[in-house]
Amino acid sequence: MxxxxxxxxxxxxxxxxxxxxxxxxxxxxxxxxxxxxxxxxxxxxxxxxxxxxxxxxxxxxxxGLREPTVDEAVLAGYDVDGDLLEETGRLMLSVMRSIQGGDEESSHRPELFAKYPHLLHRRFQYVTKVEQLLAGLVAERLQASARWQGREHEFDAGETARMLVMVVAAGMRYVMQKTATRPTREAQFAALDDGLRLMRGVLKELQ
CATH class of the missing domain: 1.10.10.60 (Homeodomain-like)
Known part of the structure; x- marks a missing residue:
């Protein structure tokens, strides 16, 4: 409750x-x-x-930009021993939503972005903050996880976490584009599910 x-x-x-x-x-x-x-x-x-x-x-x-924050309940449910793509995608979307503050997307935002391109750069700076915050959290959880300990790895947990976050960030762009006119929580998480399925398909084709 x-x-x-x-x-x-x-x-x-x-x-x-x-x-x-x-x-x-x-x-x-x-x-x-x-x-x-x-x-x-x-x-x-x-x-x-x-x-x-x-x-x-x-x-x-x-x-309407805010510093990124992590919902402790969402973080507590992050299962680093589970499906890392899905788990990290859901965590990232939660943190991404925190920088915008709510479901409401200004109907004027596309107009302002078109007229003042530097606003897009400013928003990207906040997205970068999200990625940096997430990479640190994922690295910490990964390093302490059962899937990491007791095994030899070519790359360290920090490098692995950064790459994972970069891959998931590509999926976030798909989510934001798909829900640009209706960025509610429900719509964005539904788009995330679609995007992750598409990403898995693309990655499979690249193997």
Missing amino acids: SQPTSLRDRKRAETWNALHQAAVDTAVSGGLEQVTVEAVAAAAGVSCRTFFNYFATKEDAVL
């Missing part, structure tokens, strides 16, 4: 949403050039100092 959301958490969510929405509205109506920390903070009714408690840059506010 999920824990009830505290008043503090609700207030933080409301402030985050207010800042994000103000940044998006300004970018769409006046262009990204008109988005300033001062204007966004004022529209949300908070100080500039408060703005930086939620977003590192105005671009992050426009895109």
